[in-house]
Amino acid sequence: MIVCSSKPLPVILAALLARISGKLPCLDNEIRRLGLFAQLKPRFADKEDLGNLLDQLQQQQNLDARWLYSENGRQLARLIAANLRYQVPDRGPVMFAALEEAFLHGPSYCLLGIGDASQLFIARSRAVCHEVHRMTGFIRFHPAPNNMLIARPKLFHDTGDWLIRQLARRYPQACLILLLENQVLRFENNVLSVMGDPTPFLPYLNNQAFDIAWETYYRAQYIESRRNDRQASRLIPKKYRTWLNEGSILNEIALKPQT
Amino acid sequence: MDTLEKLKILGESAKYDVCASPAPRAGSPAADPRRPGGVCHSFTPDGRCISLFKVLLSNYCDRDCAYCPNQSARDMPRVRFTAEELSGLFMNFYQRNYVEGLFLSSGVTHSTTYTMQEMIKVVELLRNRHDFNGYIHLKILPGSTDAEISRAVELADRISLNMEAPTARHLSQLSNVKQFDLDILGGIQKIHHHTRLQQGVTHSTQYIVGAAGESDQDILSSANQLYHDYQLKRAYFSAFQPVTGTPLAALPPTTLLRENRLYQSDFLMRQYHFSFQELVFDPCGNLDQDLDPKLAYALRHPELYPLEINRASYSQLLRIPGVGPRSASRILRLRHEQRLLDPRELKNAGVVTKRALAFLTLNGRYFGDRRLLNRPHRDHYTQISLWG
Numbered sequence: 001m002i003v004c005s006s007k008p009l010p011v012i013l014a015a016l017l018a019r020i021s022g023k024l025p026c027l028d029n030e031i032r033r034l035g036l037f038a039q040l041k042p043r044f045a046d047k048e049d050l051g052n053l054l055d056q057l058q059q060q061q062n063l064d065a066r067w068l069y070s071e072n073g074r075q076l077a078r079l080i081a082a083n084l085r086y087q088v089p090d091r092g093p094v095m096f097a098a099l100e101e102a103f104l105h106g107p108s109y110c111l112l113g114i115g116d117a118s119q120l121f122i123a124r125s126r127a128v129c130h131e132v133h134r135m136t137g138f139i140r141f142h143p144a145p146n147n148m149l150i151a152r153p154k155l156f157h158d159t160g161d162w163l164i165r166q167l168a169r170r171y172p173q174a175c176l177i178l179l180l181e182n183q184v185l186r187f188e189n190n191v192l193s194v195m196g197d198p199t200p201f202l203p204y205l206n207n208q209a210f211d212i213a214w215e216t217y218y219r220a221q222y223i224e225s226r227r228n229d230r231q232a233s234r235l236i237p238k239k240y241r242t243w244l245n246e247g248s249i250l251n252e253i254a255l256k257p258q259t
Numbered sequence: 260m261d262t263l264e265k266l267k268i269l270g271e272s273a274k275y276d277v278c279a280s281p282a283p284r285a286g287s288p289a290a291d292p293r294r295p296g297g298v299c300h301s302f303t304p305d306g307r308c309i310s311l312f313k314v315l316l317s318n319y320c321d322r323d324c325a326y327c328p329n330q331s332a333r334d335m336p337r338v339r340f341t342a343e344e345l346s347g348l349f350m351n352f353y354q355r356n357y358v359e360g361l362f363l364s365s366g367v368t369h370s371t372t373y374t375m376q377e378m379i380k381v382v383e384l385l386r387n388r389h390d391f392n393g394y395i396h397l398k399i400l401p402g403s404t405d406a407e408i409s410r411a412v413e414l415a416d417r418i419s420l421n422m423e424a425p426t427a428r429h430l431s432q433l434s435n436v437k438q439f440d441l442d443i444l445g446g447i448q449k450i451h452h453h454t455r456l457q458q459g460v461t462h463s464t465q466y467i468v469g470a471a472g473e474s475d476q477d478i479l480s481s482a483n484q485l486y487h488d489y490q491l492k493r494a495y496f497s498a499f500q501p502v503t504g505t506p507l508a509a510l511p512p513t514t515l516l517r518e519n520r521l522y523q524s525d526f527l528m529r530q531y532h533f534s535f536q537e538l539v540f541d542p543c544g545n546l547d548q549d550l551d552p553k554l555a556y557a558l559r560h561p562e563l564y565p566l567e568i569n570r571a572s573y574s575q576l577l578r579i580p581g582v583g584p585r586s587a588s589r590i591l592r593l594r595h596e597q598r599l600l601d602p603r604e605l606k607n608a609g610v611v612t613k614r615a616l617a618f619l620t621l622n623g624r625y626f627g628d629r630r631l632l633n634r635p636h637r638d639h640y641t642q643i644s645l646w647g
Contacts (some may be wrong), residue, residue, distance in 0.1 A: 149364065
């Protein structure tokens with residue numbers, strides 16, 4: 001059993017070590033959470049030397065993975081970082097299987113999602129990035145004193161900090177507050193901090209006046225003769241409809257018969 | 260009338276104008292490469308992206324355009340925003356992250372010059388008073404002067420002047436006031452002149468499809484000419500929808516499928532290395548409604564296929580139905596490391612194998628149905644449905 005922490009480089013080291021030794025790799029937090037293999041003494045991959053492992057891989061299995069030092073390696077690390085934020089129980093197995101494909105078939109086979117495991121690996125990293133991208137547009141801010149902008153995003157993956165940094169580029173002068181399910185993120189002057197209590201910010205979320213202006217505008221933009229329910233539900237999935245203002249309008253229109 | 264009521268009327272009046280998601284000018288703060296492009300802040304029930312605050316400054320109009328819901332003779336409530344009112348409203352939307360930028364057009368009130376100056380005033384307020392550095396798409400009214408266009412180019416990220424119809428003959432059926440050569444082509448020529456001097460500013464145009472009896476060939480030929488002669492960035496196509504109270508109210512609406520085929524052909528010319536002459540039209544000059552333009556091209560040229568996926572050039576890959584620019588690039592990148600052997604690998608690379616397999620070989624093996632190449636018949640091809 002090979003264990004690593006949930007960071008890109010340790011994951012790569014664990015995958016290399018697993019390939020060389022033939023043992024099973026696993027993420028540290030997953031093995032603890034599941035309580036599996038408690039009797040086994042795991043080997044920690046975090047402090048292994050990358051160059052040394054690459055030499056061993058070359059000598060023992062004639063596989064060249066020196067591309068890990070190139071842009072391909074950096075891209076792989078970014079994809080692993082995204083996969084680590086994907087909220088699902090089998091994060092580790094999919095990542096390690098995708099890395100195995102990369103070592104066997106070359107980096108492009110994995111990075112382009114050609115292999116089956118790689119495809120899932122890429123799809124998950126896309127889902128995480130897509131959540132940040134989508135939320136960058138969908139999130140609605142409520143202004144508050146001291147140049148604060150407060151919002152409550154709808155997140156399905158662990159993307160709160162990525163999202164707030166993304167939004168900070170749009171509002172460089174403002175203090176951004178994101179109210180997540182179990183914590184509050186605050187970003188001001190390029191510093192991210194985590195707070196526990198959302199209570200002081202809640203009153204600002206109750207200002208409905210501008211929501212009405214938006215709904216008025218949204219309804220005005222709809223062209224009934226172009227109605228396309230399938231496209232609309234692909235672009236605004238049902239899981240967002242109770243959270244978005246216009247979700248109720250979409251639901252209302254979907255109930256009407258198509259003319 | 261309160262602002263909310265004006266917003267309803269003037270938002271509704273602008274909804275037929277087509278625009279893309281923001282592409283800010285190079286060098287502006289909005290063009291920060293770390294910021295994602297194409298952010299959509301919502302989608303309408305018809306699937307169109309809302310990323311810009313799309314609104315008219317005024318729907319008072321003294322023009323007689325037969326297709327237009329704002330035409331002068333139509334009985335409807337007429338309102339206008341003041342420049343201060345509109346810029347303040349927009350900044351409220353922008354600050355709350357409802358929109359990414361502004362798309363501003365207007366009916367012609369008093370004169371073209373007066374209206375253009377009012378529109379420019381709104382943009383000046385945003386740029387100078389509100390320090391808004393984001394994306395602005397400003398419509399140029401037909402007949403605008405050189406000075407007005409020059410100022411608009413200085414302030415906006417994209418400007419556009421609507422062609423509406425591909426030729427003077429077709430335009431004369433839609434409007435007695437607009438002069439094709441002077442107001443439309445002359446305007447686009449001026450825009451081209453000024454945008455060439457202003458880095459990062461682009462211009463686009465829009466056609467009304469099906470209102471003047473024009474063919475697809477007429478429209479695409481006109482768009483193709485604008486791309487080449489005036490470095491037009493995008494041409495948009497808007498299927499004609501009859502509006503009650505206008506002279507064309509009795510005309511049947513244009514199908515959305517026709518609009519879609521025009522966009523597909525436009526993409527073939529702009530992104531798939533197709534020339535206008537290669538597009539396949541029927542004897543009336545229209546595109547095939549049953550087959551997408553690339554599939555129609557492939558069926559017209561069976562001698563070019565099947566192509567070997569491990570040897571074909573980028574341009575050749577783009578001519579395979581089911582292969583787009585992204586999947587073609589992936590195939591090229593993958594070929595540096597290994598040969599493609601399995602249709603499943605092709606599918607994972609983003610190729611629509613259901614359509615592509617008939618037109619390619621994988622390492623010498625043909626996985627499609629050869630009858631489709633030897634005796635092509637449209638019934639053998641299933642089109643992806645756009646409307647479920």
